[in-house]
Amino acid sequence: MKLSEGVEAAIHAALTLAGLEREATMPASALAGQFGQSPSYLLKHLNALTVAGILQSLPGPAGGYRLARLPEAISLLDIVLAVEGPRPxxxxxxxxxxxxxxxxxxxxxxxxxxxxxxxxxxxxxxxxLAHETLDGLMDAHTVQTDPRAVAAGCAFVLQNQRAQKKSKTV
Known part of the structure:
Protein backbone atom coordinates (compact mmCIF):
# COMPACT_ATOMS: atom_id res chain seq x y z
CA MET A 1 0.00 0.00 0.00
CA LYS A 2 1.36 3.37 -0.94
CA LEU A 3 0.17 6.58 0.66
CA SER A 4 0.82 9.95 -0.92
CA GLU A 5 3.57 12.24 0.30
CA GLY A 6 0.72 14.51 1.36
CA VAL A 7 -0.06 12.14 4.23
CA GLU A 8 3.47 12.49 5.57
CA ALA A 9 3.35 16.26 5.19
CA ALA A 10 -0.05 16.46 6.88
CA ILE A 11 1.07 14.33 9.84
CA HIS A 12 4.26 16.37 10.31
CA ALA A 13 2.30 19.62 10.08
CA ALA A 14 -0.29 18.42 12.61
CA LEU A 15 2.43 17.20 14.96
CA THR A 16 4.17 20.57 14.71
CA LEU A 17 0.90 22.39 15.41
CA ALA A 18 0.39 20.18 18.46
CA GLY A 19 3.41 21.95 19.96
CA LEU A 20 1.87 25.42 19.76
CA GLU A 21 0.96 27.34 22.87
CA ARG A 22 -2.77 27.41 23.58
CA GLU A 23 -4.71 29.57 21.10
CA ALA A 24 -1.58 30.32 19.00
CA THR A 25 -1.48 29.68 15.26
CA MET A 26 1.21 29.09 12.68
CA PRO A 27 1.20 30.26 9.05
CA ALA A 28 1.11 27.66 6.31
CA SER A 29 4.16 29.24 4.73
CA ALA A 30 6.26 28.53 7.83
CA LEU A 31 5.11 24.90 7.91
CA ALA A 32 5.83 24.50 4.19
CA GLY A 33 9.31 25.95 4.62
CA GLN A 34 10.06 23.72 7.60
CA PHE A 35 9.34 20.57 5.58
CA GLY A 36 10.63 21.68 2.19
CA GLN A 37 7.16 21.62 0.66
CA SER A 38 5.71 24.10 -1.78
CA PRO A 39 3.22 26.32 0.04
CA SER A 40 0.43 25.51 -2.41
CA TYR A 41 0.99 21.76 -2.04
CA LEU A 42 0.93 21.88 1.75
CA LEU A 43 -1.99 24.30 1.78
CA LYS A 44 -4.08 21.73 -0.11
CA HIS A 45 -3.48 19.23 2.69
CA LEU A 46 -3.96 21.76 5.48
CA ASN A 47 -7.30 22.67 3.95
CA ALA A 48 -8.29 18.99 3.85
CA LEU A 49 -7.42 18.72 7.55
CA THR A 50 -9.49 21.84 8.23
CA VAL A 51 -12.52 20.48 6.37
CA ALA A 52 -12.17 17.26 8.39
CA GLY A 53 -12.25 19.23 11.67
CA ILE A 54 -8.67 18.35 12.59
CA LEU A 55 -7.32 21.89 12.16
CA GLN A 56 -8.75 25.36 12.52
CA SER A 57 -7.84 28.08 10.05
CA LEU A 58 -7.85 31.65 11.31
CA PRO A 59 -7.79 34.39 8.67
CA GLY A 60 -5.93 37.67 8.71
CA PRO A 61 -2.37 38.90 9.08
CA ALA A 62 -1.97 37.18 12.46
CA GLY A 63 -3.91 34.11 11.35
CA GLY A 64 -2.75 30.66 10.49
CA TYR A 65 -3.49 27.11 11.54
CA ARG A 66 -3.88 25.32 14.85
CA LEU A 67 -5.35 22.05 16.03
CA ALA A 68 -9.13 22.02 16.30
CA ARG A 69 -9.04 19.17 18.84
CA LEU A 70 -6.68 18.04 21.56
CA PRO A 71 -3.72 15.95 20.32
CA GLU A 72 -5.04 12.85 22.11
CA ALA A 73 -8.27 13.17 20.11
CA ILE A 74 -6.54 13.15 16.70
CA SER A 75 -5.49 9.79 15.30
CA LEU A 76 -3.30 9.00 12.34
CA LEU A 77 -6.39 7.44 10.77
CA ASP A 78 -8.16 10.80 11.03
CA ILE A 79 -5.32 12.44 9.11
CA VAL A 80 -4.98 9.67 6.50
CA LEU A 81 -8.72 9.74 5.79
CA ALA A 82 -8.71 13.54 5.53
CA VAL A 83 -5.90 13.49 2.96
CA GLU A 84 -6.56 10.24 1.07
CA GLY A 85 -10.33 9.94 1.48
CA PRO A 86 -12.37 7.13 3.01
CA ARG A 87 -12.21 4.58 0.20
CA PRO A 88 -10.23 1.41 0.87
CA LEU A 129 -3.80 3.90 12.67
CA ALA A 130 -6.83 4.73 14.82
CA HIS A 131 -4.83 3.66 17.88
CA GLU A 132 -1.93 6.03 17.11
CA THR A 133 -2.61 9.61 18.26
CA LEU A 134 -0.72 12.87 17.91
CA ASP A 135 -0.30 12.85 21.68
CA GLY A 136 1.37 9.44 21.53
CA LEU A 137 3.62 10.57 18.69
CA MET A 138 4.63 13.65 20.67
CA ASP A 139 5.60 11.48 23.63
CA ALA A 140 7.53 9.04 21.42
CA HIS A 141 9.26 11.89 19.60
CA THR A 142 10.47 13.41 22.87
CA VAL A 143 11.87 10.08 24.07
CA GLN A 144 13.22 8.53 20.87
CA THR A 145 14.43 11.44 18.77
CA ASP A 146 17.91 12.95 19.00
CA PRO A 147 17.68 15.85 21.50
CA ARG A 148 19.12 18.23 18.89
CA ALA A 149 16.20 17.54 16.56
CA VAL A 150 13.72 17.99 19.42
CA ALA A 151 15.36 21.31 20.37
CA ALA A 152 15.33 22.48 16.74
CA GLY A 153 11.63 21.62 16.43
CA CYS A 154 10.80 23.46 19.65
CA ALA A 155 12.78 26.50 18.50
CA PHE A 156 10.93 26.46 15.17
CA VAL A 157 7.57 26.44 16.93
CA LEU A 158 8.55 29.27 19.28
CA GLN A 159 9.88 31.35 16.41
CA ASN A 160 6.89 30.84 14.09
CA GLN A 161 3.83 30.65 16.32
CA ARG A 162 1.51 33.64 16.35
CA ALA A 163 -0.23 34.58 19.56
CA GLN A 164 -3.90 35.38 19.06
CA LYS A 165 -5.54 38.38 20.67
CA LYS A 166 -8.18 37.40 23.17
CA SER A 167 -11.60 38.65 22.19
CA LYS A 168 -13.23 41.04 24.60
CA THR A 169 -16.65 40.06 25.83
CA VAL A 170 -19.13 42.85 26.41
Missing amino acids: AFRCAEIRQRGPAALPVSVFAKPCVINAAMLRAEKAYRAA
Whole structure:
Protein backbone atom coordinates (compact mmCIF):
# COMPACT_ATOMS: atom_id res chain seq x y z
CA MET A 1 0.00 0.00 0.00
CA LYS A 2 1.36 3.37 -0.94
CA LEU A 3 0.17 6.58 0.66
CA SER A 4 0.82 9.95 -0.92
CA GLU A 5 3.57 12.24 0.30
CA GLY A 6 0.72 14.51 1.36
CA VAL A 7 -0.06 12.14 4.23
CA GLU A 8 3.47 12.49 5.57
CA ALA A 9 3.35 16.26 5.19
CA ALA A 10 -0.05 16.46 6.88
CA ILE A 11 1.07 14.33 9.84
CA HIS A 12 4.26 16.37 10.31
CA ALA A 13 2.30 19.62 10.08
CA ALA A 14 -0.29 18.42 12.61
CA LEU A 15 2.43 17.20 14.96
CA THR A 16 4.17 20.57 14.71
CA LEU A 17 0.90 22.39 15.41
CA ALA A 18 0.39 20.18 18.46
CA GLY A 19 3.41 21.95 19.96
CA LEU A 20 1.87 25.42 19.76
CA GLU A 21 0.96 27.34 22.87
CA ARG A 22 -2.77 27.41 23.58
CA GLU A 23 -4.71 29.57 21.10
CA ALA A 24 -1.58 30.32 19.00
CA THR A 25 -1.48 29.68 15.26
CA MET A 26 1.21 29.09 12.68
CA PRO A 27 1.20 30.26 9.05
CA ALA A 28 1.11 27.66 6.31
CA SER A 29 4.16 29.24 4.73
CA ALA A 30 6.26 28.53 7.83
CA LEU A 31 5.11 24.90 7.91
CA ALA A 32 5.83 24.50 4.19
CA GLY A 33 9.31 25.95 4.62
CA GLN A 34 10.06 23.72 7.60
CA PHE A 35 9.34 20.57 5.58
CA GLY A 36 10.63 21.68 2.19
CA GLN A 37 7.16 21.62 0.66
CA SER A 38 5.71 24.10 -1.78
CA PRO A 39 3.22 26.32 0.04
CA SER A 40 0.43 25.51 -2.41
CA TYR A 41 0.99 21.76 -2.04
CA LEU A 42 0.93 21.88 1.75
CA LEU A 43 -1.99 24.30 1.78
CA LYS A 44 -4.08 21.73 -0.11
CA HIS A 45 -3.48 19.23 2.69
CA LEU A 46 -3.96 21.76 5.48
CA ASN A 47 -7.30 22.67 3.95
CA ALA A 48 -8.29 18.99 3.85
CA LEU A 49 -7.42 18.72 7.55
CA THR A 50 -9.49 21.84 8.23
CA VAL A 51 -12.52 20.48 6.37
CA ALA A 52 -12.17 17.26 8.39
CA GLY A 53 -12.25 19.23 11.67
CA ILE A 54 -8.67 18.35 12.59
CA LEU A 55 -7.32 21.89 12.16
CA GLN A 56 -8.75 25.36 12.52
CA SER A 57 -7.84 28.08 10.05
CA LEU A 58 -7.85 31.65 11.31
CA PRO A 59 -7.79 34.39 8.67
CA GLY A 60 -5.93 37.67 8.71
CA PRO A 61 -2.37 38.90 9.08
CA ALA A 62 -1.97 37.18 12.46
CA GLY A 63 -3.91 34.11 11.35
CA GLY A 64 -2.75 30.66 10.49
CA TYR A 65 -3.49 27.11 11.54
CA ARG A 66 -3.88 25.32 14.85
CA LEU A 67 -5.35 22.05 16.03
CA ALA A 68 -9.13 22.02 16.30
CA ARG A 69 -9.04 19.17 18.84
CA LEU A 70 -6.68 18.04 21.56
CA PRO A 71 -3.72 15.95 20.32
CA GLU A 72 -5.04 12.85 22.11
CA ALA A 73 -8.27 13.17 20.11
CA ILE A 74 -6.54 13.15 16.70
CA SER A 75 -5.49 9.79 15.30
CA LEU A 76 -3.30 9.00 12.34
CA LEU A 77 -6.39 7.44 10.77
CA ASP A 78 -8.16 10.80 11.03
CA ILE A 79 -5.32 12.44 9.11
CA VAL A 80 -4.98 9.67 6.50
CA LEU A 81 -8.72 9.74 5.79
CA ALA A 82 -8.71 13.54 5.53
CA VAL A 83 -5.90 13.49 2.96
CA GLU A 84 -6.56 10.24 1.07
CA GLY A 85 -10.33 9.94 1.48
CA PRO A 86 -12.37 7.13 3.01
CA ARG A 87 -12.21 4.58 0.20
CA PRO A 88 -10.23 1.41 0.87
CA ALA A 89 -6.78 1.17 -0.70
CA PHE A 90 -7.72 -2.07 -2.51
CA ARG A 91 -10.66 -1.88 -4.86
CA CYS A 92 -11.73 -5.19 -6.34
CA ALA A 93 -12.50 -4.83 -10.05
CA GLU A 94 -13.80 -8.42 -10.32
CA ILE A 95 -11.21 -9.33 -12.95
CA ARG A 96 -11.98 -12.98 -12.22
CA GLN A 97 -15.11 -12.46 -14.34
CA ARG A 98 -13.16 -11.29 -17.42
CA GLY A 99 -11.02 -12.89 -20.07
CA PRO A 100 -11.55 -15.31 -22.94
CA ALA A 101 -12.86 -18.10 -20.68
CA ALA A 102 -15.20 -15.89 -18.66
CA LEU A 103 -17.95 -17.77 -16.90
CA PRO A 104 -21.50 -16.56 -16.24
CA VAL A 105 -21.91 -14.04 -13.42
CA SER A 106 -23.91 -16.60 -11.43
CA VAL A 107 -20.69 -18.62 -10.95
CA PHE A 108 -19.34 -15.76 -8.86
CA ALA A 109 -22.18 -15.41 -6.36
CA LYS A 110 -19.79 -15.70 -3.42
CA PRO A 111 -17.48 -12.78 -2.64
CA CYS A 112 -13.97 -12.89 -4.06
CA VAL A 113 -11.61 -14.39 -1.48
CA ILE A 114 -8.88 -11.96 -2.53
CA ASN A 115 -11.16 -8.98 -1.95
CA ALA A 116 -12.21 -10.39 1.44
CA ALA A 117 -8.58 -10.88 2.50
CA MET A 118 -7.61 -7.38 1.38
CA LEU A 119 -10.56 -5.85 3.23
CA ARG A 120 -9.55 -7.71 6.42
CA ALA A 121 -6.02 -6.34 6.05
CA GLU A 122 -7.39 -2.83 5.48
CA LYS A 123 -9.54 -3.14 8.61
CA ALA A 124 -6.47 -4.14 10.67
CA TYR A 125 -4.39 -1.33 9.15
CA ARG A 126 -7.07 1.25 9.93
CA ALA A 127 -7.46 -0.06 13.48
CA ALA A 128 -3.71 0.34 14.04
CA LEU A 129 -3.80 3.90 12.67
CA ALA A 130 -6.83 4.73 14.82
CA HIS A 131 -4.83 3.66 17.88
CA GLU A 132 -1.93 6.03 17.11
CA THR A 133 -2.61 9.61 18.26
CA LEU A 134 -0.72 12.87 17.91
CA ASP A 135 -0.30 12.85 21.68
CA GLY A 136 1.37 9.44 21.53
CA LEU A 137 3.62 10.57 18.69
CA MET A 138 4.63 13.65 20.67
CA ASP A 139 5.60 11.48 23.63
CA ALA A 140 7.53 9.04 21.42
CA HIS A 141 9.26 11.89 19.60
CA THR A 142 10.47 13.41 22.87
CA VAL A 143 11.87 10.08 24.07
CA GLN A 144 13.22 8.53 20.87
CA THR A 145 14.43 11.44 18.77
CA ASP A 146 17.91 12.95 19.00
CA PRO A 147 17.68 15.85 21.50
CA ARG A 148 19.12 18.23 18.89
CA ALA A 149 16.20 17.54 16.56
CA VAL A 150 13.72 17.99 19.42
CA ALA A 151 15.36 21.31 20.37
CA ALA A 152 15.33 22.48 16.74
CA GLY A 153 11.63 21.62 16.43
CA CYS A 154 10.80 23.46 19.65
CA ALA A 155 12.78 26.50 18.50
CA PHE A 156 10.93 26.46 15.17
CA VAL A 157 7.57 26.44 16.93
CA LEU A 158 8.55 29.27 19.28
CA GLN A 159 9.88 31.35 16.41
CA ASN A 160 6.89 30.84 14.09
CA GLN A 161 3.83 30.65 16.32
CA ARG A 162 1.51 33.64 16.35
CA ALA A 163 -0.23 34.58 19.56
CA GLN A 164 -3.90 35.38 19.06
CA LYS A 165 -5.54 38.38 20.67
CA LYS A 166 -8.18 37.40 23.17
CA SER A 167 -11.60 38.65 22.19
CA LYS A 168 -13.23 41.04 24.60
CA THR A 169 -16.65 40.06 25.83
CA VAL A 170 -19.13 42.85 26.41
